[in-house]
Amino acid sequence: MKKDIEIARAIEKEKIVTIAKKMNLTPDDLELYGNYKAKITLEKHTESIEQGKMVLVTAINPTPAGEGKSTVSIGLADAMNASGYQTVVALREPSLGPTLGIKGGATGGGQAQIVPMEDINLHFTGDIHAISTANNALSALIDNHIYQGNELQIDPRRITWKRVVDLNDRALRHVVVGLGGPIQGVPREDGFDITVASEIMAILCLAKDLKDLKERISQIVIGYTYDKEPISVKDLKVEGVITALLKDAIKPNLVQTLEHTPAIVHGGPFANIAHGCNSIIATKIALQHADYVITEAGFGADLGAEKFLDIKVPQLEKAPDAIVIVATIRSLKMHGGVSLADLAKGENIPAIRDGFSNLAKHIDSLKAYHVPVIVSLNEFTTDTKSELEAVKEMCDKQAIPCVETSIWANGSKGGLELAKTVVDAIQTNTNDYTPLIPEGTSMQEKIALIAKNTYGATTIEYSAKALTQIKQYQELGWGELPICMAKTQYSLSDNPKLLGRPTDFAIHIREFVPKIGAGFIVALTGNVMTMPGLTKEPAALEIDIDENGNISGLF
Known part of the structure; x- marks a missing residue:
């Protein structure tokens, strides 16, 4: 065969x-x-x-x-x-x-x-590489702003923007950057997501045109000030260069x-x-x-x-x-x-x-x-x-x-x-498309509609952090945005081991990630990760190339 x-x-x-x-x-x-x-x-x-x-x-x-x-x-x-x-x-x-x-x-x-x-x-x-570059250019500009005096008073402990790489690499989930002394930057905790989890990928896929792409990028929230006020790309004045990297x-x-x-x-x-x-x-x-x-x-x-x-x-x-x-x-x-x-x-x-x-x-x-x-x-x-x-x-x-x-x-x-x-x-048939979520629905109501109607969950459990974020996001005017559920793909529940049609289960909301440029709020459930890891025997072990440049192992 x-x-x-x-x-x-x-x-x-x-x-x-x-x-x-x-x-x-x-x-x-x-x-x-x-x-x-x-x-x-x-x-x-x-x-x-x-x-x-x-x-x-x-x-x-x-x-x-x-x-x-x-x-x-x-x-x-x-x-x-x-x-x-x-x-x-x-x-x-x-x-x-x-x-x-x-x-x-x-x-x-x-x-x-x-x-x-x-x-x-x-x-x-090269699309995904361009997205990686744009994402990481933003990270570099954030760290440089802090190093150069931090005019915006960005709190390094509250930077939510992560670097990305288009690989499964668990070793990069949690890192520390800026080590090595004063001239190397300001030390802070950071982490990597896989590129396809970058908000820039989501924005690229939802933008109507180049103008809309630039506007959405300007609205990305990268973190918070010491006073817990959100900081956007527009505040850094770098939406132009980030968009330029995505022109193709x-x-x-x-x-x-x-x-x-x-x-x-x-x-x-x-x-x-x-x-x-x-x-x-x-x-x-x-x-x-x-x-x-x-x-x-x-x-x-x-x-x-x-x-x-x-x-x-x-x-x-x-x-x-x-x-x-x-x-x-x-x-x-x-x-x-x-x-x-x-x-x-x-x-x-x-x-x-x-x-x-x-x-x-x-x-x-x-x-x-x-x-x-x-x-x-x-x-x-x-x-x-x-x-x-x-x-x-x-x-x-x-x-x-x-x-x-x-x-x-x-x-x-x-x-x-x-x-x-x-x-x-x-x-x-007449296409009578009806959305699941009516306009004006609150964050918790949106989650309940998805979790109960689509997954079949009986209850939704929120962490203390998630409940605090709901209140904060409502005050910031983000509560009307759609919810993008981050959940295991293997089960209707947030437990990948529950196959078939599980009943009497809860969906666990551990935290939210605002994707204001994309125009939605991500709800992280269970143990879903934004940076996957490799298996013991990844597909990469089967991929090879011969002296004529013919690749094998891609199925």
């Missing part, structure tokens, strides 16, 4: 100018990065025009067994094009953290991939699928520690140049889809016309109590019925938005007919279409039925 990278390398790619023509883009609309990658210029794509239909792809809570959300997104876009619908897929950029860590490559799999997969999985066009990163990237469907890949905030969606600019360009746009949100529907619908949609000013939830027999078995090692031990319908509770909860949560929902049952060779039929039967009882897909093995051919079901759902 060929590896993903071997399949991708064997495909004859079309020149990116040819791919652009399928979106009615001209060479003047592109900035080329070689023959197969380009950035799309922004000048001709800011005016509002008639939009295409949008399909959001999400999933059940992820398991080590695999779900294949990106593979389904890419394969569905290919299947839509094969069915005669002009379609573009709009995805997030991979971070080097998971690429070198536990996950491996992040460009789909099998016969449904975006290419050039080696470039996309590694440095791509804000432009979306155009690549292609194995079947030559246009793919816009831009932005990469994680959904467990940020809002988990690709950029608004990329999504809008896709909508303006296609009849159908397939996009996705990170991790399961409790994180990515909820944030897409409650944070991104109001700013995109466009709701999905349909939502696809990806599940597999293997992952349903794990949610039903089967260990990873025992998944290959034959048919287990009782475990599937137990694990279906996780899928059922996501279906219930998404139905509340009044957008058509479809289940994509992503096939594995170990699935039995009885197991597949059992899931279909349970979906029927939920009044939800369930479609088997074999996209990994068969590309667009394995997704034709899903494409037809999606189009039928859009054409026969």
Whole structure:
């Protein structure tokens, strides 16, 4: 069986100018990065025009067994094009953290991939590096301001802005900077987040244009004075230089699928520690140049889809016309109590019925938005007919279409039925999108709506610090901002070990992080971390390069 990278390398790619023509883009609309990658210029794509239909792809809570959300997104876009619908897929950029860590490559799999997969999985066009540089330039400017006399009276103990690196590196979670004597700076505690957790990443993905990007950056709160007053980038007067470092990163990237469907890949905030969606600019360009746009949100529907619908949609000013939830027999078995090692031990319908509770909860949560929902049952060779039929039967009882897909093995051919079901759902249903959170809702009410309606929690417990912050943020006028929940992706709860559909559990809010430039407040729950660590045997150990420059090990 060929590896993903071997399949991708064997495909004859079309020149990116040819791919652009399928979106009615001209060479003047592109900035080329070689023959197969380009950035799309922004000048001709800011005016509002008639939009295409949008399909959001999400999933059940992820398991080590695999779900294949990106593979389904890419394969569905290919299947839509094969069915005669002009379609573009709009995805997030991979971070080097998971690429070198536990996950491996992040460009789909099998016969449904975006290419050039080696470039996309590694440095791509440099967007994430630009974000790292902008973020760390701000850190350097903060420390220099303090060293040069601290005119703003920034309290070094209350600086909330962290440095970032696009790697999983637990050794950098807590550091001390400025050691070595007076000429080396002012000593203080600091720390690193992974780049995709940076507020600058979130801002880049929510900004409407370069002007909006600069305004949002100016509003970033970097810490507090000795009098506990917030300090923003605008106070430091450095929003111009930070934005200048992002002048190219804000432009979306155009690549292609194995079947030559246009793919816009831009932005990469994680959904467990940020809002988990690709950029608004990329999504809008896709909508303006296609009849159908397939996009996705990170991790399961409790994180990515909820944030897409409650944070991104109001700013995109466009709701999905349909939502696809990806599940597999293997992952349903794990949610039903089967260990990873025992998944290959034959048919287990009782475990599937137990694990279906996780899928059922996501279906219930998404139905509340009044957008058509479809289940994509992503096939594995170990699935039995009885197991597949059992899931279909349970979906029927939920009044939800369930479609088997074999996209990994068969590309667009394995997704034709899903494409037809999606189009039928859009054409026969009225999109009556209804947000979960009404305007004017307090911080605690927002959290309660998400925790109880989306997760199924019975109670919410706040630390003393979190309660103090709520009062402080209300006084500062931040209480009206949306809440971005930072939670484990593996469970509906904030305990990663509680699989399936846990009941009678509490969500624990330990602290808040204001992201004023992004326009939301992050609520940190449980033990979720903004700087992951590597496993004992990370994916990096499998990555190699030969004397001809050919990379291996990226799946």
